Amino acid sequence: MVPAWGGEVSVAVAANFTGPIQVLAPLFERETGHKLQAAFGATGKFYAQISNGAPFEVLLAADDETPARLLKEGQGVPGSAYTYAVGRLVLWSPDDKLIDERGEVLRKGAFRHLALANPKTAPYGLAAQQTMARLGVLETLRPRFVQGENIAQTHQFVSTGNAELGFVAYSQVIKNGRIGGGSGWLVPAEFHDPIRQDALLLHKGRHNPAAQAWLAFLKGDAAQTVIRSFGYELPR
Known part of the structure; x- marks a missing residue:
């Protein structure tokens, strides 16, 4: 009632x-x-x-x-x-061929810019940083970072092409239970806090x-x- x-x-x-x-x-x-x-x-x-x-x-x-x-x-x-x-973290690109299903693109480095949210103010940004540290690519990739104030701005950087790929929230790209449009790697939960x-x-x-x-x-x-x-x- x-x-x-x-x-x-x-x-x-x-x-x-x-x-x-x-x-x-x-x-x-x-x-x-x-x-x-x-x-x-x-x-x-x-x-x-x-x-x-x-x-x-x-x-x-x-x-x-x-x-x-x-x-x-x-x-x-x-x-x-x-x-x-x-929350779940995903590495995502509008380019449907850029990201493989294990995130190896981060090691191969065939891109110029990688977006992530500010790790000091946005937990998804911190999770992205922890993921790269776990993979041993954090310092190598740091010069390519494009940092969003929050996860909404980070998603915008990737979707508008200011960065070829980026770490965003799964909730921003999910469609019918899977990554909708482009290519992505759903980061294993144990890769970050x-x-x-x-x-x-x-x-x-x-x-x-x-x-x-x-x-x-x-x-x-x-x-x-x-x-x-x-x-x-x-x-x-």
């Missing part, structure tokens, strides 16, 4: 989760009567904005460290943090029923089906 009137919740959303939010927001509105106002960006940037008093009520981070830090600093509601998705993405009810949203409803909705079957369809794993 949808309430006759609904509230509104302001959510800071990690850029990699843009696709799922576009599907989830109307579902949430239909189910609860509440509206979701989303802002998309790098988790590190959101941390700075929230620390400086930005009016966000919920954070959907690209990591689990930022919500933990905000909790420690009194910006979040104790006991409200949980992992809503586990798990990309555990945590949600947090922020101090500003503690008395807002719409904020609480949104966090409850995200844990539901309908939302989890959508999240899985974008290539994320769900915590066990």
